[in-house]
Amino acid sequence: MTDPPRLLDDPTTDDALRDALAAGRAEHPTEAQLEALAARLGPLLGGPGGDGGGTEGAPIDPSPALAGTKAALAAKALVGLGLAAGLAAVAVWVASPEPASAPPPPRPAPVASVEPPPPEPAAPPPGLDVPEDLAADEPAEPVARARAERPRPAYEVDPAAELDVLRRSQDALRTDPSGALALAREHERRFGPAATLAQEREVVAIDALVRLGRSADARARADAFRARWPRSAHLRRIDVLLE
Amino acid sequence: MHAAAEPGPPTFAAIFAAHAPLVWRALRRLGVREADVEDLSQEVFVIVHRKLPEFEGRSALSTWIYGICVRVASDHRKRAHVRREQPTDRVPDERQSAPQLEALARREARALLDRALDALDDDKRAVFVLYEIEELDMPHVAEALGCPLQTAYSRLYAARKVVAAEVTRIAEEGR
Numbered sequence: 362m363t364d365p366p367r368l369l370d371d372p373t374t375d376d377a378l379r380d381a382l383a384a385g386r387a388e389h390p391t392e393a394q395l396e397a398l399a400a401r402l403g404p405l406l407g408g409p410g411g412d413g414g415g416t417e418g419a420p421i422d423p424s425p426a427l428a429g430t431k432a433a434l435a436a437k438a439l440v441g442l443g444l445a446a447g448l449a450a451v452a453v454w455v456a457s458p459e460p461a462s463a464p465p466p467p468r469p470a471p472v473a474s475v476e477p478p479p480p481e482p483a484a485p486p487p488g489l490d491v492p493e494d495l496a497a498d499e500p501a502e503p504v505a506r507a508r509a510e511r512p513r514p515a516y517e518v519d520p521a522a523e524l525d526v527l528r529r530s531q532d533a534l535r536t537d538p539s540g541a542l543a544l545a546r547e548h549e550r551r552f553g554p555a556a557t558l559a560q561e562r563e564v565v566a567i568d569a570l571v572r573l574g575r576s577a578d579a580r581a582r583a584d585a586f587r588a589r590w591p592r593s594a595h596l597r598r599i600d601v602l603l604e
Numbered sequence: 605m606h607a608a609a610e611p612g613p614p615t616f617a618a619i620f621a622a623h624a625p626l627v628w629r630a631l632r633r634l635g636v637r638e639a640d641v642e643d644l645s646q647e648v649f650v651i652v653h654r655k656l657p658e659f660e661g662r663s664a665l666s667t668w669i670y671g672i673c674v675r676v677a678s679d680h681r682k683r684a685h686v687r688r689e690q691p692t693d694r695v696p697d698e699r700q701s702a703p704q705l706e707a708l709a710r711r712e713a714r715a716l717l718d719r720a721l722d723a724l725d726d727d728k729r730a731v732f733v734l735y736e737i738e739e740l741d742m743p744h745v746a747e748a749l750g751c752p753l754q755t756a757y758s759r760l761y762a763a764r765k766v767v768a769a770e771v772t773r774i775a776e777e778g779r
Contacts, residue, residue, distance in 0.1 A: 378767065385717045
């Protein structure tokens with residue numbers, strides 16, 4: 362079957378529609394917009410804060426075409442991958458069918474994490490004065506003892522359910538930060554401290570604590586985050602939350 | 605005599621450099637508001653980066669990326685909190701220079717296009733945008749969308765009718 366002439370090339374097309382199509386084709390992002398986008402992708406493009414080499418074998422070799430954006434990358438690379446983008450990207454991975462030409466669905470994977478997940482921290486020992494919200498992330502020394510004493514809980518492995526809980530917690534942030542925090546706890550309880558979206562959960566929890574006026578708890582949780590994921594792309598966002 | 609080195613797979617940075625404008629424009633026409641297009645472009649490239657090692661080259665890279673754009677935009681539009689863009693492009697009363705007037709005319713034309721595209725469902729919109737604006741061939745449109753070629757043609761013809769009617773309606777509304 363032969364493709365029909367495009368409307369823009371068809372002399373019978375209405376002038377207003379022709380102008381509209383031409384204007385649509387002619388729209389391009391500005392250089393500043395592209396630089397801003399490149400800066401947000403800094404970790405993936407090999408900028409500071411990222412792994413510099415891509416993940417899962419993707420070769421990273423900044424091309425000359427990007428030379429003009431490298432300075433911007435250096436300055437802005439840690440703008441990082443936003444939570445919304447991360448969650449939505451996971452949603453696409455988890456929920457969307459592949460186009461016919463695409464490979465089979467990949468394994469669910471964290472979007473914003475560029476380092477392997479850390480070992481699961483143990484619960485703090487009894488009597489340690491740790492805020493409830495920090496308990497699961499506080500590095501506890503007697504890890505071996507705690508693990509020996511308590512069987513390791515079995516966490517759910519369900520990326521779609523994880524995403525659902527996180528989405529609800531993020532949606533609740535503005536109107537109900539206590540609810541958002543509760544959902545972050547639920548996420549941790551169900552999917553574990555080192556869940557696929559653990560970093561995103563922690564960002565929500567820190568955001569909720571800030572909104573609740575619990576600055577000290579927010580900072581403590583942020584410190585724990587930084588210690589646990591020192592190269593995370595979310596650190597910039599956390600810094601902004603705490604400003 | 606040395607054989608010429610085989611070109612390696614494109615790097616992510618090269619893909620970004622080559623496709624960022626295309627992704628941006630496609631997302632806009634697929635219904636992503638200007639305020640959200642940077643976020644969504646980022647999302648597209650995060651997915652491209654993750655899936656690149658699995659890209660087998662059975663389709664053109666740009667076709668593959670367009671498919672990702674369509675899914676990301678569709679997912680975005682389905683979210684409850686996404687509002688439709690309110691066109692604000694109106695010619696101000698004060699006098700404008702010729703370049704300003706041209707720029708305004710282009711913005712108004714784009715606003716008209718987006719309003720007409722808003723009358724389409726996601727499936728028809730994707731076909732119309734990829735064929736009429738991004739200028740993919742129909743087999744590639746079908747490939748990007750993962751639908752049979754005949755289905756893509758049907759959607760294109762249906763979309764054309766809707767868009768033409770909507771442009772006429774908007775024009776009459778403005779008279």
